[in-house]
Amino acid sequence: MGMTYVQKLLAKAVGRPGAAVGEVLEPKVNLAMSHENGALVISQFEEIYKGTGREAKVWNPDNIAIIFDHRVPAESSKTATNQKKTREFVAKQGIKKFHDIRGDVGGICHQILPENGYVRPGYVLVGTDSHTTTHGALGAFAFGVGATEMASVWTLGRILNVEVPATIKVVVNGKLPKYVYAKDLVLHVIGRLSAQGANYKVLEFHGSTIRNMPTSGRLTLCNMSVEAGATSGLVPPDKETLRYLREEAGVKGKIETFGPDADAVYDQVLEIDATKLVPQIACPHTVDNVKPVTAVKGVKLNQIVIGSCTNGRLDDLAVAAKILKGRRVVDGTRMLVFPASWRIYHKAADLGYIQALSRAGAVVCNPGCGPCLGIHQGALGDNEVALATTNRNFKGRMGNPKAEVYLCSPAVAAASALTGVITDPREAKK
Secondary structure (H helix, E strand, O other), X not given: OEOOHHHHHHHHHOOOOOOOOOOEEOOEOOEEEEOOOHHHHHHHXXXXXXXXXXXXXXXXXXXXXXXXXXXXXXXXHHHHHHHHXXXXXXXXXOOOEEEOOOOOOOEOHHHHHHHOOOOOOOOEEEEOOHHHHHHHHHOOEEEEOOHHHHHHHHHHOEOOOEEOOEEEEEEEEOOOOOOOOHHHHHHHHHHHHOOOOOOOEEEEEEOHHHHOOOHHHHHHHHHHHHHHOOOEEEOOOOHHHHHHHHHHOOOOOOOOOOOOOOOEOOOEEEEEEHHHOOOEEEXXXXXXXXXXXXXXXXXXXXXXEEEHHHHOOHHHHHHHHHHHOOOOOXXXXXXXXXXXXXXHHHHHHHOOHXXXXXXXXXXXXXXXXXXXXXXXXXXXXXXXXXXXXXXXXXXXXXXXXXXXXXXXXXXXXXXXXXXXXXXOOOOOOO
16 A cells, blocks of 8 residues: 655654554654744753753754744843843754844744755654644645654654654646635635644645645645644645755755655545636634635725735745835725745845835835734734734734734735725736
């Protein structure tokens, strides 16, 4: 019987010829990532060594990445103190994959890892963030863990009690219509599966649409796979994976690629005709409350957000800039833009996207998580409504449980900024 991609990956990670669904393994970890919550991991890690008389040393500093992104620059003395604690730990442990608050190498963790070549096909990658699933776009089995679990990884170099997940095969064929993007596709998938439809399973993406999709779009798909309950999203590596790693991430070493077996057994197969998709909206207060944009157009908006680890990449900013260039964000609606990394920010500036967006009235923020959580920037007022390219719209997600958040693509967000209401980009006045 053949194996799915994640079965083959986990078998490789434990040095065995096969891995059965439901089997519990302890795979080696290739990369362990944390952001500001690394301060909590440090406390848990040091607790492991307490009373042993042994020095607390991570198993391999080269396999750990720490990126400040959730609260940058620090908004409180508590955050600043935790960041100081993390800097001291990083220096002591010799961790080189550290991205501090800087205007040249900083950004959101789920963008920093791919663009710096930290992720490779076949990796087991864990992160203290639920959207660690993002990195499945490059063929890694990537998933979120808690602080205590991460402290154990830092100590052992492997993760305990990983149950080999079943896989849902998502097959997407056809060309996406104009103004329809990866964000619309993944919202459609979540709407069909529901928020619990992929619980403890993996979404494995296939088909001509995926083969022709750039890595930026694949990152969006895998990022939001967790919103269907998936442990991870995966795109088996192909020519585009190799192109991205070589040309954009600068990887020079050997890259091992493999795919699922032709006779792999899937828990479910979801088939989608991309040519029939339209712009999608996830309505309050759940990500699986998905409707076509035509069903909700006209909803009045107070704030529009473009960015995040889901849609803060260069092509996302390009889409928004093209729609907004030479035009103006409507009075009464504020627009915030936060690129996913400083590398993207600088490229967007060089290409004129930043100028087009700011001159249209958008406030372009420093790269970071910003308004996505509403804990640092861009919180909503009581009874306000936001439209965002972020990944969650739960109550309180943007800093206020008395507000509402709708999710969409950058095209819908930009078109709506011109009108102050949810607008179908296919019908926006030129």
